[in-house]
Amino acid sequence: MSELSVISGKSSENLAKELSKKIKANFVKSEIRVFADGESKITLIGKLSKKKSIVVQSIYPPVDTNLVQALSLITKAKENSSEVTAVIPYMGYARQDREFLPGEIVTMNVLGKLFKSAGA
Template sequence: MILPGSASQSLAAALARELDEPLAPVEYQRFADGEGMARAPFEADRVVVVAATTSDEAHVELLQLQDVAGEQADEVVTVLPYMGYGRQDEAFREGEPVSARAVARAVSTGTDRVVLVNPHEAAVADFFDVECTVVDAAPRLAEPLPADLADPLFLAPDASATDLAESVREAYGTGTTDHFEKHRDRDTGEVSMAPAETDVAGRDVVLVDDIVATGGTMSEAIAQLDDPAHTFVTCVHPVLAGSARTRLARAGVDGVWGTDTVEREVSAVSVAPTLAEFL
C-alpha cells in the first residue's frame, strides 16, 4: 500500500503504478485553530509512506501518516523524496540545534526503514535510528534535456556537486563535466566564479545541482558564463522558493527541469522508477 503525503501526491501515484500496489485513500483536513490531520482508512501488510517534508506542516503530517500506518500494517517504510531541514547537519554556532538530526530522530520513531533521495548532506543518513537507504535520482535529469545538445557541458556550481553532473552526463550519453571555482581579484578583492577548466563559448551548458532553492547561486553562476550557445538548469529538488523562477528567467536560462521529489511546474521527470528499485 502506498500512502501519500499531501505534498507528494503525484509521486506517490507514479510509485503505486511502478510497484503495481494500491494507493491508499487519504484525506487531509485543516481545523479552525490551524492544526491539521491526515486520515487514511485501509488494510495492508506493508505501507510505504511517501511524503516530502517541504514545510513544518508537512513534517507534522508525516508523523501522523506514520502513526496511521503503524496501527494498520506490520511494516512501515518511509520515503522522504525531499528532506526538509536536511541541510543543517552540524551546529555552526554555539547554541544551535543540529536540525537534520532532530528531524531524523522524530521520523525514525514511526517507521521500520527510511529511503532518502539525494540528501544535500550524505551524512544525514547516519542520524536515523532505523535502516536508511540513499537513492541517487540525478540520472533521471537527462531525460527532459533536448536530444540535440551541441557539444554539451554538464556544469556543477561547485566541486561537491561534480558527481551529480557526471551522473547526468553519463545518462545523457555524451558531453563533458566541469565545476565552478571562485576566484578573488588580488587588486580589488572582488570574488568571481568561472568553470575550473572549460571554455563554454558556443556550447550548450547544463547546470546541475541537487537543490535550487532561491535561485541565487544558479543565477550568479549563469552570469559568469562566457557566451554559451544555450543554458539549461537541472536539479533533483526544485524547491524554487520565492522569486527563484523569475531570477532564473532574468538570468537568461533556456529551460529549467527538476524531478517530482518536490512537485512544481518544472517537475518534468519522476523519480518513481528509481525508488521502485529500492522498494
C-alpha cells in the first residue's frame, strides 16, 4: 500500500481521482448517505495510509453541508494517518476574512480553528 492516501469528498471526487493518479497515491472514495433531515452519513471505501492523507473537498453550495463533510473526512483521516493535508479548491466563507462592520463575525477565523481541531 502507498504511504499516501487521497480521500475524496463528494464535491471534488474527479479532482481527487486525478490527483491520486498523478502522485501515485491510494485513492479512497467517500460514500455519502443523506437522511431525510439533511444529516450526512459518510463511509470511506478503501484503506487509509498510516503516514499521510490528503482530503480533497470543495466547500461550495450547499456550503454548510460540504463544510461539515470536509471536517468529518479530515477527522476520520487523522484517526488513521499521522499527517493530514486538506485541499479545498473552493473555500466558502472566504470573503468573511475580516470584520468589515462592528459586530461582524470573522468566519474564516472560526473555520481555521475548526480545521485545526479536526486535524488538518
